[in-house]
Amino acid sequence: xMKGAQHRRSIGLAAxxxxxxxxxxxxxxxxxxxxxxxAIIDTANDPEAALRLAREQNDSGDxxxxxxxxxxxxxxxxxxxxxxYYVATLCRLDDRARAQIELGQVNGGRIADAExxxxxxxxxxxxxxxxxxxSNRGIFGQLALGLAYDTDALGALSVSFDFPGITGxxxxxxxxxxxxxIEGRAPVGQGYVYAGLAGETKNxxxxxxxxxxxxxxxxxxxxxxxxxxxxxxxLVTHARLQGDPFVTEYGxxxxxxVSTGRTGRIALRGVAVHQDYTGSFPFFSRDGERYDLALDxxxxxxxxxxxxxxxxxxxxxxxxTSLGYRGVRAYSAFREPIGQAGSYGLLSSTIRFVDFRxxxxxxxxxxxxxxxxxxxxxxLFGSGFDIEAGLSHTRRDYNRSSFLRDYDSFGLDLxxxxxxxx
Numbered sequence: 445x446m447k448g449a450q451h452r453r454s455i456g457l458a459a460x461x462x463x464x465x466x467x468x469x470x471x472x473x474x475x476x477x478x479x480x481x482x483a484i485i486d487t488a489n490d491p492e493a494a495l496r497l498a499r500e501q502n503d504s505g506d507x508x509x510x511x512x513x514x515x516x517x518x519x520x521x522x523x524x525x526x527x528x529y530y531v532a533t534l535c536r537l538d539d540r541a542r543a544q545i546e547l548g549q550v551n552g553g554r555i556a557d558a559e560x561x562x563x564x565x566x567x568x569x570x571x572x573x574x575x576x577x578x579s580n581r582g583i584f585g586q587l588a589l590g591l592a593y594d595t596d597a598l599g600a601l602s603v604s605f606d607f608p609g610i611t612g613x614x615x616x617x618x619x620x621x622x623x624x625x626i627e628g629r630a631p632v633g634q635g636y637v638y639a640g641l642a643g644e645t646k647n648x649x650x651x652x653x654x655x656x657x658x659x660x661x662x663x664x665x666x667x668x669x670x671x672x673x674x675x676x677x678x679l680v681t682h683a684r685l686q687g688d689p690f691v692t693e694y695g696x697x698x699x700x701x702v703s704t705g706r707t708g709r710i711a712l713r714g715v716a717v718h719q720d721y722t723g724s725f726p727f728f729s730r731d732g733e734r735y736d737l738a739l740d741x742x743x744x745x746x747x748x749x750x751x752x753x754x755x756x757x758x759x760x761x762x763x764x765t766s767l768g769y770r771g772v773r774a775y776s777a778f779r780e781p782i783g784q785a786g787s788y789g790l791l792s793s794t795i796r797f798v799d800f801r802x803x804x805x806x807x808x809x810x811x812x813x814x815x816x817x818x819x820x821x822x823x824l825f826g827s828g829f830d831i832e833a834g835l836s837h838t839r840r841d842y843n844r845s846s847f848l849r850d851y852d853s854f855g856l857d858l859x860x861x862x863x864x865x866x
Contacts (some may be wrong), residue, residue, distance in 0.1 A: 459634045498529060507537050524550055528559045532566035540567070547573055552707070552744060554584075556863065558786030558823040560748065561820070565784065572748045580636035580668065584865025585626035588832075592621045596853035597652035600838070601685065604849045617652035621645070621857060627662075635667030638675065658683045662697065673701040693717040693734065694696040707744040713737070713753075719760075729763035741773075751778045766806040771798035787822040790834070809846040821861065828863040 499509035514530040517523075527550055534543035547563075552573035560572060591828030594600060597617035629636045638672035643659040664677015676698040683690045695717030702710045714737050721730040740754025753776040762768040773796035780789045793816040800809040819834035836855040842848040 450818050471765055491517055491521050491526045494521075494526055495529055498533065502533060502536070507533060507661070511537065524554050525559055526557075528555065528563055532563050535563075535567035535570075535645075535715050543567060544570075552748075554865075556786065556823075556828050557748075557781055557788055560781075561784045561786050571746060572744075580631040582865055583626065583628045585624060586861065586863050587622075587624035587626075588859045588861040589620075589622040590832075590857055590859030592646065592855060592857040593618045594652075594654065594853050594855045596851065597648055597650070597654040599849075599851045600652075600654050600853065601656065602653070615650070615652045617648045617650040617654055619648040619654055621647075621859070629666075632665070634721075635665055637663075637665055638677070639663050653686055655686045656690075658682075664697070666699075668701070668820060671703045675699045679715075689722045691719055691721045691730070693719050704741075704742070709742050710739070711742070712739050718837070724763070727764070728767075730767045731763050732761035732768060734758070734760045747781065749778065749780045752776065762801075764803075765801050766803035766809075767800070769798050771796060771802045773797070782820075785823065786830075787820070788830075790819040790821065790832075792817050807845055807847060808843065809848070810843040811846075812841045819857075824860060830861045830863075832859050833857070835857070 475529050494513055498510040499515045499602050501507070501513060511530065511533050514526055514533060517526050518530060527546055531543045533552075534540070534546065542609055547570070550573045555572070564570065593616070595616050597619070598615035612694065621644075625640065625642035627640035629638045640662040641660070643657070643664075645657040645823045646654060647691060648654040658681065660679060660681040662677055664675055666675030667673060677696065678698050679693075681691075681693040683692075695715065697713070697715045699714075700712045704710060712733075716733070716735050718733055719731060724731050736756060736758045738754055738756035740752055742750070742752035744750050753774075755774045756772065758771045758773070760768050760770075773794060775794040776791075777792035778790070781787070783790055794814070796813045798811050798813070815836065815838050816835035817834050819832050821830040821832035823829065826832040834855075834857045836857070838851070838855065840851040842850060
């Protein structure tokens with residue numbers, strides 16, 4: 445009897461040990477499957493994680509797994525970068541028809557040059573998608589910072605008289621520069637609510653006094669149809685000069701957009717604001733209103749180059765009549781991709797004519813301002829980062845009866861630029 449019990453106990457212990465031996469690999473496999481499932485969930489909810497995993501799978505030759513990773517990410521958190529890498533992966537899988545369908549869902553205006561270079565490398569000759577208006581949801585913008593040098597920084601913010609026999613004074617200087625703009629959108633009904641911030645600063649290292657900061661906040665509502673869109677809202681701008689408050693503007697802005705042809709767009713923009721200047725006096729006050737109406741046309745070529753050309757009318761009133769003016773300006777910009785690595789060239793120019801109002805005992809004053817800048821840029825860190833080097837020229841020409849000295853300066857700048865939200 446005792447021997448039978450001991451035998452049954454031995455069999456039970458052996459069976460338990462045998463089951464444990466089978467259970468350990470099974471539990472380990474379950475843990476591994478759970479980890480893989482967690483990784484899938486994590487990458488599906490994080491576009492950057494999905495891209496990292498897909499690149500690893502692509503590098504190891506598992507293109508099917510890479511495509512599956514990207515498909516899950518596009519279902520839960522679609523982004524332009526993920527979709528473009530999915531297009532490149534489909535081309536590598538020789539599924540060009542599906543790649544073209546996916547590419548049709550991409551806004552060409554939000555494609556970074558480095559991302560497009562990857563598509564071209566995988567797909568060969570393929571037409572770049574057209575630029576569309578920003579979507580009704582998301583946060584996007586551009587930030588830049590760097591260093592600048594001006595051959596005449598002293599005269600950039602000051603106006604000097606030009607009398608016979610008196611030599612003008614100029615002073616070169618280097619400066620820290622930074623600027624950017626960011627806009628967020630949220631859908632409301634058939635349109636969207638937008639909020640935006642923009643600003644720039646230039647801070648001289650030397651004694652030239654070239655020191656200013658400008659910031660703008662916007663809030664409003666917009667709607668974009670298949671061809672026509674509009675946006676309208678309020679804005680506030682504040683500027684500081686050499687460490688002190690200079691002017692505050694507050695008012696409204698309205699934009700109307702009309703799509704033409706394959707990539708063209710006509711934009712009409714109007715701004716009306718009231719200006720409060722610091723340090724105004726009853727006999728010398730710039731306080732008043734400012735109005736600006738601009739019309740421009742922009743388009744994207746089949747090679748991915750972007751260009752815009754436009755003209756504007758501006759008017760300013762002032763308590764002191766002679767400080768008000770009317771003016772017109774013309775402007776243009778062109779951006780051309782260079783090679784397949786995401787490099788690019790930029791060229792922009794503005795010419796502005798201003799005629800100050802006539803007043804008794806005040807000399808007539810007119811001025812023509814021109815600004816031209818050319819730049820070359822190339823990807824730096826990826827994910828929308830570029831390093832950009834520019835050369836610029838600024839000039840102000842005054843009429844002879846104003847007795848004001850003309851201004852002429854060349855500039856150099858080197859900046860790191862980050863485009864995000866694409």
